[in-house]
Amino acid sequence: MSTLPVTALQEPQPPRALQAPPHPLREAWAYFAENRGALTGLLIIAALVLVALGADLLAPHGSNEQFRSALLQPPAWTSGGNWSFVLGTDPLGRDILSRIIYGSRYSLLIGMVVVVLATTVGTLLGLVAGYVGGLFESLIMRLMDILLAIPSLLLAIVVVAILGPGLTNAMLAIAVVYMPQFTRLARASVIAELQREYVTASRVAGAGPLRLMFVTILPNCLAPLIVQGALTFSNAILDAAALGFLGLGAQPPIPEWGTMLADARDYITSAWWAVTFPGLAILVTVLAVNIMGDGLRDAFDPAMRRS
């Protein structure tokens, strides 16, 4: 009796259940944007993408243009330097700055191709293995265990030895190496999600296996996969550079950063710049991706959030 006048006085409010919670991605972005380090990482990557896209405009010289009168020219600010070759030239007289600028295309390409390949194939296998179970699951997971037992770079080297050296084969090899982690993550999440009520509800409502796997379950497993994707991106760049350095990745004269290091290796004591700058480019790129990956992990992992 006494409650009637009170409700009449208040503004009409929708029941709690009708208030939409913030979209999970929007919420994660809010946490991510608070993290200054992660934003810096994102900005560096954005800048790199711009450099890669605008390489033709930005690079002072062509990536394979040789200046035979200026072999192993030191950087501009040191004695003997020349401002037309800001970071100096390599043993073949090519401008190092221009090669680094063009090289950013390869590193970003490698990162993206590997992440896309490893994520789609790895997640698909894990999703199906977790959903189907039984013999298929055992077979897939044992195979992944075996791949995980072989050190990543060694496996990549062997796969490249099978396929033959080259940029495309190096990317394939690295994708194979990082696939098992996605399979494991996806399988673990699927098994956890399968027992949730919303999955049962969807099943009772008549959803088929494909709909259950891809529409109902997959979106709820994405967070760890996205974080792993960022980690894989940086590892792929590192491993591709390592393969290039060992002469098994991108082949000269491609200005891939690891390959540039291999070209300059014999001159380390006489021309430090030819070794220093390509490596620095690798370090900055990988560092930016890793900082961003840390930010993503904090943003997606509720346990890490400051409440």
Add this chain to the structure above:
Amino acid sequence: MFRFVLHRLALIVPTVFGLTVVAFGLVRLIPGDPVRVMAGIHGVSPERHAELMHQYGFDLPLWQQYLGFLNGLLHGDLGTSLITRSSVLSDFFSRFPATVELSLVALLLALFIGLPAGMIAAVKRGSLFDHAVMGAALTGYSMPIFWWGLLLIVFFSGYLGWTPVSGRMDAWFFIQPITGFMLMDTLLQGETDAFWSAVRHLVLPAVALATIPLAVIARQTRSAMLEVLGQDYVRTARAKGLAPWRVVGLHALRNALVPVITVTGLQVGLLFAGAILTETIFSWPGVGKWLVEAVYRRDYPSVQGGVLLVALMVMLVNLSVDLMYGLIDPRIRHRRS
């Protein structure tokens, strides 16, 4: 505990079996003909080619080749190198101590610096030290170690001239291998000059190889420590008036160590991947360099045997970490068995 050990061992059997299939299969996929590789640029007559193919069993169906491989494996025979013509197993184990020595020194270096750094960073959370350590750790974690190794050579060997560029020891020393670890062998034979030569050769590769594990261990120690420091029993220890170093160093550290040990164990696989690069840069005569050279030379049996042995070692280390984990933390033992 016994059941736990048995359970873990049983799990590893199918994986090892699968590993032999993968190692065998991978190498058979390499295009090109092994006999032609052996013959080199001189080529080989068709009759001799057929004869050699038969002699090495390359003309048999694949499953028979695999059974032969498995049979040899069970008798401790991993085949013969196509290049050195000596047994793969002895080639591997003659280089193995060099890799183990390098990796152990690197791992110890990483633990001795990484553990205290991570602990102090956690205790002084948010301080300048914390930010510096975490920044350095993230940089170390992102470091392309082949480049880092080259920089170390440029600075310490080239510019300062403190350390040699490559190898394990100056060539004029002759040390009879006893343990295979140069640091120990030189001391056992009382050759102090040789010992210091070995140390100077070891420093740079060990620092290069330690970088990534160091970063991982520091980060893991810090986050494990932070988690433990927030728990009730730590507050109780503080409340009853224990000295701060006792609370952190004994009560908290003991529980924080569990995830750190796991992560350290998992570094062994990574450490080997790093050893491939480090050994190549510093011409360290270990397994990593040997394997890369075997790949370059298309020495199939060596690649096959090497991959198999390395993967086995990594699995054994992971297994012992798992077992150690069960030993330290009874909850794990009981949950799984």
